[in-house]
Amino acid sequence: xxxxxxxxxxxxxxxxxxxxxxxxxxxxxxxxxxxxxxxxxxxxxxxxxxxxxxxxxxxxxxxxxxxxxxxxxxxxxxxxxxxxxxxxxxxxxxx
Numbered sequence: 001x002x003x004x005x006x007x008x009x010x011x012x013x014x015x016x017x018x019x020x021x022x023x024x025x026x027x028x029x030x031x032x033x034x035x036x037x038x039x040x041x042x043x044x045x046x047x048x049x050x051x052x053x054x055x056x057x058x059x060x061x062x063x064x065x066x067x068x069x070x071x072x073x074x075x076x077x078x079x080x081x082x083x084x085x086x087x088x089x090x091x092x093x094x095x
Contacts, residue, residue: 020032021045030048031047031048031050032045032046032047032048033045033046033047033048033060035060046060048060
């Protein structure tokens with residue numbers, strides 16, 4: 001069987017997480033960023049900005065929101081009582 005690229009099909013290897021982290025191109029171009037995670041004490045590794053311009057400095061300063069904080073606040077904001085939240089938990093809708 002011929003390799004797909006020989007037949008004009010765009011194809012390439014599938015990388016594991018470890019393959020990506022150790023790839024010389026990924027390392028040289030600083031394609032992975034470490035974001036501090038105060039809630040876990042260990043950094044979160046995310047992919048960096050895939051498109052870069054020579055005159056800009058795009059930097060990730062923080063990770064996404066801590067969803068546990070929002071889970072606690074949301075019922076009050078939506079007018080759901082604590083018994084209503086218990087019902088939603090029993091139904092498997094929220095944790």
